[in-house]
Amino acid sequence: MADGLQLDRVCIERDGTRLIEIDRTVAPGEVLTVMGPSGVGKSTLLAFITGTLPAGFSGHGTVRLDGTDITRLPPDRRRVGILFQDDLLFPHLSVGANLAFGLSENVSRAKRREKVQHALDEIGLPSFFDRDPATLSGGQKARVALMRMLLADPRALLLDEAFSGLDAALRAQMRDLVFARATDRRLPVLMVTHDAEDARAAGGAVIELGAA
Amino acid sequence: MATRAHRMSGRVAPSGPSAHAAPPLLAAMPALTLIAMLGPVAAGLAGTLLPALGYLPAAGLTDWSTDAFAALWAWPGLGAATRLSLTTGLFATAGALGIVTLILAGWSGTRSFRLLERLLSPLLSVPHAATAFGLAFLISPSGWLARLTSPWATGWDRPPDLLIVQDPWGLAMTAGLVAKEMPFLLLMALAALGQADAARRMRVARSLGYGRVTGWLKTVFPAVYAQIRLPVYVVLAYSMSVVDVAMILGPSTPPPLSVQIVIWMGDPELQRRLVAAAGALLQLGLVVGALAAWRLGEMAVGRLGCLWAMNGGRGRRDAGLRYAGFAFGTLAALAVLASLACLGLWSVAGFWGYPAPLPDTLDLQSWTRHLPGIAAAGGTTALIALAATLAALVLVTGCLEAEHRSGRAITPRGMFLIYLPLLVPQTAFLPGLQTLLLTLGADTGLLPVIAAHLVFVLPYVFLSLGDPWRAWDGRNATVAAALGTSPAGVLFRIRLPMLLRPILTSAAVAIAVSVGQYLPTLLVGGGRVSTLTTEAVALASGGDRRAIGVWGVAQTAAVFLPFALALALPALIWRHRRGLHG
Numbered sequence: 001m002a003d004g005l006q007l008d009r010v011c012i013e014r015d016g017t018r019l020i021e022i023d024r025t026v027a028p029g030e031v032l033t034v035m036g037p038s039g040v041g042k043s044t045l046l047a048f049i050t051g052t053l054p055a056g057f058s059g060h061g062t063v064r065l066d067g068t069d070i071t072r073l074p075p076d077r078r079r080v081g082i083l084f085q086d087d088l089l090f091p092h093l094s095v096g097a098n099l100a101f102g103l104s105e106n107v108s109r110a111k112r113r114e115k116v117q118h119a120l121d122e123i124g125l126p127s128f129f130d131r132d133p134a135t136l137s138g139g140q141k142a143r144v145a146l147m148r149m150l151l152a153d154p155r156a157l158l159l160d161e162a163f164s165g166l167d168a169a170l171r172a173q174m175r176d177l178v179f180a181r182a183t184d185r186r187l188p189v190l191m192v193t194h195d196a197e198d199a200r201a202a203g204g205a206v207i208e209l210g211a212a
Numbered sequence: 213m214a215t216r217a218h219r220m221s222g223r224v225a226p227s228g229p230s231a232h233a234a235p236p237l238l239a240a241m242p243a244l245t246l247i248a249m250l251g252p253v254a255a256g257l258a259g260t261l262l263p264a265l266g267y268l269p270a271a272g273l274t275d276w277s278t279d280a281f282a283a284l285w286a287w288p289g290l291g292a293a294t295r296l297s298l299t300t301g302l303f304a305t306a307g308a309l310g311i312v313t314l315i316l317a318g319w320s321g322t323r324s325f326r327l328l329e330r331l332l333s334p335l336l337s338v339p340h341a342a343t344a345f346g347l348a349f350l351i352s353p354s355g356w357l358a359r360l361t362s363p364w365a366t367g368w369d370r371p372p373d374l375l376i377v378q379d380p381w382g383l384a385m386t387a388g389l390v391a392k393e394m395p396f397l398l399l400m401a402l403a404a405l406g407q408a409d410a411a412r413r414m415r416v417a418r419s420l421g422y423g424r425v426t427g428w429l430k431t432v433f434p435a436v437y438a439q440i441r442l443p444v445y446v447v448l449a450y451s452m453s454v455v456d457v458a459m460i461l462g463p464s465t466p467p468p469l470s471v472q473i474v475i476w477m478g479d480p481e482l483q484r485r486l487v488a489a490a491g492a493l494l495q496l497g498l499v500v501g502a503l504a505a506w507r508l509g510e511m512a513v514g515r516l517g518c519l520w521a522m523n524g525g526r527g528r529r530d531a532g533l534r535y536a537g538f539a540f541g542t543l544a545a546l547a548v549l550a551s552l553a554c555l556g557l558w559s560v561a562g563f564w565g566y567p568a569p570l571p572d573t574l575d576l577q578s579w580t581r582h583l584p585g586i587a588a589a590g591g592t593t594a595l596i597a598l599a600a601t602l603a604a605l606v607l608v609t610g611c612l613e614a615e616h617r618s619g620r621a622i623t624p625r626g627m628f629l630i631y632l633p634l635l636v637p638q639t640a641f642l643p644g645l646q647t648l649l650l651t652l653g654a655d656t657g658l659l660p661v662i663a664a665h666l667v668f669v670l671p672y673v674f675l676s677l678g679d680p681w682r683a684w685d686g687r688n689a690t691v692a693a694a695l696g697t698s699p700a701g702v703l704f705r706i707r708l709p710m711l712l713r714p715i716l717t718s719a720a721v722a723i724a725v726s727v728g729q730y731l732p733t734l735l736v737g738g739g740r741v742s743t744l745t746t747e748a749v750a751l752a753s754g755g756d757r758r759a760i761g762v763w764g765v766a767q768t769a770a771v772f773l774p775f776a777l778a779l780a781l782p783a784l785i786w787r788h789r790r791g792l793h794g
Contacts, residue, residue, distance in 0.1 A: 055620060089791075091789055092709040092710055154694070
């Protein structure tokens, strides 16, 4: 079986109407961009892959990750990381605790602090462990959210308009950071966006939705 | 078309935010909640029906008969008691709804409105009995208002022989109910306002040349009313059958039907219980009839309203209505506040001759005298309230979490079931519940009382926690799950901590509801469970103003303390977490 994220004849319906049909494989380290105006159900596709399809939608087809069928797995066993437009850092946890939240529970107590600190160093926020996430700038929050997801050691990465909330300069920076990390770890990336600039920067294949 | 394999995987694709099957206990929560909420109501109605038909084995009565109804018809006060129940209920509801409508129509979105809202919101939680006592101390011929204006304005140097409180028409009682129910309806209407697209509708209406009040009534009111219909029904059912307020502010010869039922229930002669049961059924019929009449009234008003909207009248001169609404709202708020102040003043009053505006001396004698009693009753009150609140929170969060995981939103029918315990008059099913417990020999201890309180606490916890629970951003759950967190982990580590503030507010509402319960404590406790409320209401006939002042203040404090904690605790716990201070 092929490595990467395989969408095998995936089809999302709402009340019997087909919203999305897709049959593609995203190889490790590659980016597949799904483009289209808002309202065509791009995010629903990602919800199907994470296992959180809202009521009223039904999904068909099979999602495989590195050859394993994950379609029936509960969301917390899929190891599919996702980033949204909002950082969604948990407001009741400190920055460090947010990162530790992502870390696997098998990492020993002694190692946790070290790994989180290392992650903070990596994104240039070494002294931020005890900070309230609400006091961070937009770019800082986005970086913490990315590191939190990476600490959970995902095998695929979904981006749901992940850069839309950032201004132009930050946006390019953040894109580079995300794509670099994904390539390093050989993660297949599925990006949903309405911005052609995102698609160009990703450099991978592009699917246009809602054109038909 | 898809192959069989695709259909299979399609079917197991989760419809909700999780592919986990809910654990059995969680899946059972909605059923458990319904049983806790409606079980006692159904059992109580059955326990009312049987004695009304002559069947009361506990008293050795097993012959079916209609004697109880015959005795009820023969009671000379029946006509007046029935009329009182209807008029106080209908006028109080219409009055409270009318004032709330005028306030919203004339002022919503303005700075004065926020002021009024701040004045009225805390009044929601003030116990009915305390408000009623305070109001009686305020407006009676020997009350504070008379003292403040005598003798220089009124010429009175002793209390005039006027029946202002406990008047035979129930006007004082109706006024008290209007003041107390208005904050409730206002709060419910405020929640509805957001979904009514009020701001944009008003912009359109205003740009078409409509006056503020007229434009609001024609464009926004129908949408808001559709949302607050059930709360309005609750106010109607409650006002028609309330007991504690009626005992304090209502007439006594004859009293409203609800009070008479309680008097019959307390009669040592067990035969009287049959008459009480018949009266309870009549009360139920009256409330059902009044609700039906109100529904017909709604339809008629709706028809007329459509014609009114089509006639194109702009109502440019409707400013008078605006100020009337503000005046009534302020008056109600000030009346309740002054009532509380009056209670407080009497609780520390030394000698206070008539018509002196203030007591000659202030002391703590009344407090010292009643403190042991208050401590004992306060302990019982707290125990009942905390137990009922905890049970309600577990059940409601369980229901909401089950709803979240199944992805099925609550239906209108479900909403109706939540309101049902508040729509069935207390006097219709609590006597039956007491009779039933008596028959089973289970009429002792706090447990039945806690269960009875839970019936009334549950709906309010549902109503206060439901919206914030559903408004929580579900993507937090997606992110946490993507990080490998189980649904239980998401609930306990993310959702509950983030919702700490609304959960504590809900708990405070629940405690306030429990503390204020008079009839469930009295009847289900068999008269042997003493809380701050039962003790306070028991003082009504004695007329010891200092004692009433002390107990009324204690009752009010028991309600305000939890609200203060609900505000302070999240601020303290999350003091370093700005994202949680909305």
